Amino acid sequence: xxxxxxxxxxxxxxxxxxxxxxxxxxxxxxxxxxxxxxxxxxxxxxxxxxxxxxxxxxxxxxxxxxxxxxxxxxxxxxxxxxxxxxxxxxxxxxxxxxxxxxxxxxxxxxxxxxxxxxxxxxxxxxxxxxxxxxxxxxxxxxxxxxxxxxxxxxxxxxxxxxxxxxxxxxxxxxxxxxxxxxxxxxxxxxxxxxxxxxxxxxxxxxxxxxxxxxxxxxxxxxxxxxxxxxxxxxxxxxxxxxxxxxxxxxxxxxxxxxxxxxxxxxxxxxxxxxxxxxxxxxxxxxxxxxxxxxxxxxxxxxxxxxxxxxxxxxxxxxxxxxxxxxxxxxxxxxxxxxxxxxxxxxxxxxxxxxxxxxxxxxxxxxxxxxxxxxxxxxxxxxxxxxxxxxxxxxxxxxxxxxxxxxxxxxxxxxxxxxxxxxxxxxxxxxxxxxxxxxxx
Amino acid sequence: xxxxxxxxxxxxxxxxxxxxxxxxxxxxxxxxxxxxxxxxxxxxxxxxxxxxxxxxxxxxxxxxxxxxxxxxxxxxxxxxxxxxxxxxxxxxxxxxxxxxxxxxxxxxxxxxxxxxxxxxxxxxxxxxxxxxxxxxxxxxxxxxxxxxxxxxxxxxxxxxxxxxxxxxxxxxxxxxxxxxxxxxxxxxxxxxxxxxxxxxxxxxxxxxxxx
Numbered sequence: 001x002x003x004x005x006x007x008x009x010x011x012x013x014x015x016x017x018x019x020x021x022x023x024x025x026x027x028x029x030x031x032x033x034x035x036x037x038x039x040x041x042x043x044x045x046x047x048x049x050x051x052x053x054x055x056x057x058x059x060x061x062x063x064x065x066x067x068x069x070x071x072x073x074x075x076x077x078x079x080x081x082x083x084x085x086x087x088x089x090x091x092x093x094x095x096x097x098x099x100x101x102x103x104x105x106x107x108x109x110x111x112x113x114x115x116x117x118x119x120x121x122x123x124x125x126x127x128x129x130x131x132x133x134x135x136x137x138x139x140x141x142x143x144x145x146x147x148x149x150x151x152x153x154x155x156x157x158x159x160x161x162x163x164x165x166x167x168x169x170x171x172x173x174x175x176x177x178x179x180x181x182x183x184x185x186x187x188x189x190x191x192x193x194x195x196x197x198x199x200x201x202x203x204x205x206x207x208x209x210x211x212x213x214x215x216x217x218x219x220x221x222x223x224x225x226x227x228x229x230x231x232x233x234x235x236x237x238x239x240x241x242x243x244x245x246x247x248x249x250x251x252x253x254x255x256x257x258x259x260x261x262x263x264x265x266x267x268x269x270x271x272x273x274x275x276x277x278x279x280x281x282x283x284x285x286x287x288x289x290x291x292x293x294x295x296x297x298x299x300x301x302x303x304x305x306x307x308x309x310x311x312x313x314x315x316x317x318x319x320x321x322x323x324x325x326x327x328x329x330x331x332x333x334x335x336x337x338x339x340x341x342x343x344x345x346x347x348x349x350x351x352x353x354x355x356x357x358x359x360x361x362x363x364x365x366x367x368x369x370x371x372x373x374x375x376x377x378x379x380x381x382x383x384x385x386x387x388x389x390x391x392x393x394x395x396x397x398x399x400x401x402x403x404x405x406x407x408x409x410x411x412x413x414x415x416x417x418x419x420x421x422x423x424x425x426x427x428x429x430x431x432x433x434x435x436x437x438x439x440x
Numbered sequence: 441x442x443x444x445x446x447x448x449x450x451x452x453x454x455x456x457x458x459x460x461x462x463x464x465x466x467x468x469x470x471x472x473x474x475x476x477x478x479x480x481x482x483x484x485x486x487x488x489x490x491x492x493x494x495x496x497x498x499x500x501x502x503x504x505x506x507x508x509x510x511x512x513x514x515x516x517x518x519x520x521x522x523x524x525x526x527x528x529x530x531x532x533x534x535x536x537x538x539x540x541x542x543x544x545x546x547x548x549x550x551x552x553x554x555x556x557x558x559x560x561x562x563x564x565x566x567x568x569x570x571x572x573x574x575x576x577x578x579x580x581x582x583x584x585x586x587x588x589x590x591x592x593x594x595x596x597x598x599x600x601x602x603x604x605x606x607x608x609x610x611x612x613x614x615x616x617x618x619x620x621x622x623x624x625x626x627x628x629x630x631x632x633x634x635x636x637x638x639x640x641x642x643x644x645x646x647x648x649x650x651x
Binding site for chain 1: 456494496499505506507546565589590591594625636
């Protein structure tokens with residue numbers, strides 16, 4: 001069975017020949033660049049610079065770069081039997097290594113075509129390929145990513161990520177509806193030129209490969225206002241300043257729906273999955289109550305998912321970290337098909353419970369290995385047992401795409417990662433429950 | 441109901457304008473500042489209970505902290521005048537090196553203050569050396585370390601090891617918290633305790649002072 005058909009079979013809640021496997025189709029199902037370097041070494045691949053993902057969209061494209069999640073090369077896709085890729089790729093298979101992005105150049109924002117140049121992160125002995133329209137400058141105790149001469153993100157030298165100025169919370173001081181109205185909302189609308197490029201990429205991958213295809217980060221309706229107002233302040237807004245919150249959300253929805261319509265129209269024929277990212281959880285409880293979800297977000301998610309389903313065949317995907325059990329039923333009711341990353345260690349997110357209660361309606365994309373507490377710390381044999389157990393729970397009946405819980409973090413032994421994907425491949429063959437006859 | 445009960449209840453109901461109104465009235469009627477602060481602290485404790493019982497969520501907690509802070513802003517000038525507050529212990533707190541996430545750490549900080557602790561907040565991306573410096577300089581009873589990332593959590597271990605090398609380990613109790621942390625991890629790195637949420641962290645700090 002070909003990868004795309006395998007993915008679609010799983011999304012239809014049927015059993016394919018084996019579970020589809022994802023590594024790196026999104027910047028929340030991948031591997032940190034430093035780990036990726038070590039993993040390539042384990043695979044006996046020659047040492048070379050690592051390229052972080054850069055996702056084109058409505059942003060200046062750098063957010064995903066700052067997260068330092070590696071683009072997975074074709075060799076590694078093949079070795080690990082990966083079934084799904086992003087249409088944003090710049091490594092083979094791809095239409096072009098050059099991409100388009102909104103960039104701040106010569107004192108103004110414009111669309112540029114960019115390639116990559118090398119930058120060496122001395123603390124980690126890691127050479128990274130960075131978009132050639134930014135510069136990384138060494139500062140006191142930190143590195144600064146500079147865009148057109150302006151500080152755009154910083155990384156403490158011993159950090160593994162950059163922290164974007166995206167978090168500079170431009171609407172923090174907004175007091176009333178007028179302050180909200182005057183904000184440059186149009187800046188976040190996807191441009192037709194970028195969209196045209198994305199469409200060509202998607203069409204190329206659709207016609208010349210068998211991979212399942214995803215476009216991730218159409219938008220956010222909770223996490224984005226949190227970036228604009230401040231993480232905590234937005235939560236307080238929802239409780240204490242409802243009129244202001246509604247005004248922000250009306251603008252947010254205007255942008256997100258504009259982008260959704262454009263992306264669905266351009267890519268809907270080629271991609272099998274269209275994804276949104278919103279973190280609604282914490283480790284032990286959702287950030288908001290079910291009631292606040294119903295009052296504030298439910299009808300808005302519904303509007304987005306309804307459009308996607310009406311005008312494309314793509315499945316709807318939402319990334320939300322954390323303990324969100326009380327919200328899952330609500331999300332299914334808004335038209336959500338796929339949930340990621342299934343943070344099985346968070347309170348109330350036990351795999352058995354989720355599969356039993358929601359498995360017939362919802363596809364779980366993730367939950368394959370606990371990257372927070374288990375993958376970096378345990379022995380290979382324990383990892384294999386951990387992954388086998390989770391596959392046994394999630395895979396029966398389809399509705400499951402294997403991926404780790406979020407990105408694989410630095411200090412994770414490469415051998416453990418190999419064990420994860422070997423186990424997913426060999427023990428992910430249907431029928432699942434026949435584990436004893438399978439060998440690694 | 442007394443004015444103090446109104447203050448406590450309006451905080452618990454997350455009613456910003458009423459809480460501020462009653463705090464203002466209390467000042468006008470020369471109600472003792474310490475009583476007002478205690479009512480607010482009682483309110484925060486009730487909110488903690490509602491959180492533990494899954495009636496309140498993080499958004500509610502954060503709204504409560506905002507109301508509490510706004511109330512304290514009204515009270516602050518008076519507090520300085522009267523110096524009535526009694527501190528029960530000192531905590532040095534920070535997010536470890538390489539990590540700039542501070543929502544959880546800030547919640548712990550405010551709840552510690554509400555409960556009568558003096559808190560020295562070192563901020564985020566706090567190196568091992570800065571923790572050690574702070575222990576020397578402020579002589580706290582407790583050091584609190586936070587991390588959101590599995591990858592940076594290891595710096596908690598490094599800090600504890602450095603405190604041991606400097607002969608300072610036995611002078612302080614060490615409490616850790618944050619998304620990737622667990623009781624098991626706390627034990628493995630030689631921390632004294634793990635706080636799974638902000639309210640638990642405060643309880644733990646209080647208990648550690650008794651030891």
